[in-house]
Amino acid sequence: MKVSVFSTKPYDRQFLEQANAAQGNRHDLHFLEPRLGADTADLVRESHAVCAFVNDSLDSAVLELLKERGVRLVALRCAGFNNVDLVAARELGITVARVPSYSPEAVAEHTVALILTLNRKTHKAYARVREGNFSLDGLLGFDLKGRTVGIVGTGKIGICLASIMQGFGCRVVGHDPRHDPRFIATGASYVGLPELFAASDIVSLHCPLTPQTHHVVNAEAIASMKSGVMIINTGRGALVETRALIRALKSGHVGHVGLDVYEEESDLFFENLSDQILQDDIFARLLTFPNVLITGHQAFLTVEALTAIAQTTIGNISSFAESGVPDHPVSVEMLA
Numbered sequence: 197m198k199v200s201v202f203s204t205k206p207y208d209r210q211f212l213e214q215a216n217a218a219q220g221n222r223h224d225l226h227f228l229e230p231r232l233g234a235d236t237a238d239l240v241r242e243s244h245a246v247c248a249f250v251n252d253s254l255d256s257a258v259l260e261l262l263k264e265r266g267v268r269l270v271a272l273r274c275a276g277f278n279n280v281d282l283v284a285a286r287e288l289g290i291t292v293a294r295v296p297s298y299s300p301e302a303v304a305e306h307t308v309a310l311i312l313t314l315n316r317k318t319h320k321a322y323a324r325v326r327e328g329n330f331s332l333d334g335l336l337g338f339d340l341k342g343r344t345v346g347i348v349g350t351g352k353i354g355i356c357l358a359s360i361m362q363g364f365g366c367r368v369v370g371h372d373p374r375h376d377p378r379f380i381a382t383g384a385s386y387v388g389l390p391e392l393f394a395a396s397d398i399v400s401l402h403c404p405l406t407p408q409t410h411h412v413v414n415a416e417a418i419a420s421m422k423s424g425v426m427i428i429n430t431g432r433g434a435l436v437e438t439r440a441l442i443r444a445l446k447s448g449h450v451g452h453v454g455l456d457v458y459e460e461e462s463d464l465f466f467e468n469l470s471d472q473i474l475q476d477d478i479f480a481r482l483l484t485f486p487n488v489l490i491t492g493h494q495a496f497l498t499v500e501a502l503t504a505i506a507q508t509t510i511g512n513i514s515s516f517a518e519s520g521v522p523d524h525p526v527s528v529e530m531l532a
Contacts, residue, residue: 197517198224199271200243202232202252205466207502208273212247215506223513231462237261245269245513250276250493251462256284263288269516272526273509274496276432278405282528293512293522299501300352306495307353307400307430308360310454314426314489315340341365346396348372348389348412349403349431350379357400358382369395372403393417398426405432406531415440424451430495433457438478445485453488456495465492 201212204227216223226243230236232252238261240246246267248254254262254270259281262270270280272294285292313319316337324331345361347354350372358368359382368384371392380386389412393399399421403409413427414437421427427450429436438459444450458464460476474480482488496505512522 197222197245197513198243199226199245199247199513200240201225201227201247202230202236202239203249203466204229207497208249208506211502211506212273212509215503215510218507219510219514222517223510232258234258234261237265240265240267243267245271245516247271247273247509247513248279250274250279251466252279253462254280254285256281259284259288259290263290269293269513269522271509271512271516271522273505276404277526277530278432278434280526282526282531286528291516291520291522292526293516293524294526295505295508295512296524297352298496298504298508299498300356302498302501303353303402303430303495304356304360306456306491307357307402307428307454310428310430310456310489310491311340311398311400311426314452314454314487319489343367343397344369344395345398345400346370346387346392347384348392348399348401348435350374350376350384350386351402353430354402355379355382357402358384366398389417390420393420394422396425397422398428400428401431401435403431403435405434410434411437411440413437413441415443418444418450421449423449425449426452426454428454430454430456433459433461438482442478442481445488451487453482453485455482455488455490457493458482458490461493 209227212225216225228239232248234257237258244266248270270290270292275294275296277294280292317335321335344367347357347370350370355378358379361368362383369387369392370379370384371389375386412435418440512524516522
């Protein structure tokens with residue numbers, strides 16, 4: 197099957213080619229650096245499938261263009277599917293597949309890295325020592341033991357994070373429409389979202405982005421949180437209302453923020469913009485806060501995760517080629 201792979205980075209090509217080779221190079225993978233959108237859909241060229249990532253645009257207009265070019269499958273190499281118009285895909289007869297799970301440990305461990313760095317300020321200490329400054333002023337942290345960690349979204353990543361934070365001696369509470377016994381088995385408990393926000397010293401977001409979770413952390417939610425709360429988002433950028441977050445940082449109500457995702461990241465992340473002036477004033481404002489730590493959507497970036505993503509993606513394509521049904525299809529019903 198001929199597949200156009202958009203938003204390709206060197207590591208994407210490496211792991212997808214390895215996964216394809218393991219299946220006897222069944223598919224003709226055409227790697228493209230540009231992101232998929234209305235202005236790049238012409239690059240598909242006789243492909244029956246496109247492989248897309250988190251910042252590729254698959255709205256109704258793009259899907260119509262893909263349909264005209266013979267595309268029958270959109271193989272997402274990510275868990276989220278908020279960038280796809282699933283209603284339009286169904287109407288056009290285009291199947292959508294995803295990678296529902298790759299390495300929950302990768303994302304959960306990156307979450308902990310953000311928590312520890314923000315708390316103990318190791319990034320600042322590293323920079324100081326490199327300059328011969330051994331002062332400890334401004335590096336004060338707090339013990340994690342005894343603190344309450346609230347996890348919004350208790351899928352595999354949330355469960356993994358719960359286990360890790362239990363190891364620090366934290367009290368862990370979670371919120372999810374579906375109660376998973378594996379989350380409870382870690383020693384955590386389920387609470388309502390208002391109670392989670394009110395009780396947590398650290399709030400960590402791991403739910404999918406849907407109409408129901410869009411801006412789940414908004415001005416009202418932040419106001420209900422403890423003064424000095426730490427907010428971590430390694431899920432999707434639009435789970436957090438950025439303008440409200442900035443206001444709370446300015447007032448001092450929010451004590452620490454760790455972000456691996458951002459609402460308007462599609463114009464920033466995965467590219468080297470070091471020689472350019474940032475045009476996003478809101479993002480630039482975030483960077484001015486000393487208690488904000490931002491990474492460029494790298495929580496998934498481990499050997500294990502990339503291997504699993506590639507294997508599942510190639511598996512989806514192979515299953516679709518054989519039966520017309522991928523291993524992990526995405527449907528409109530999943531938006532509910």
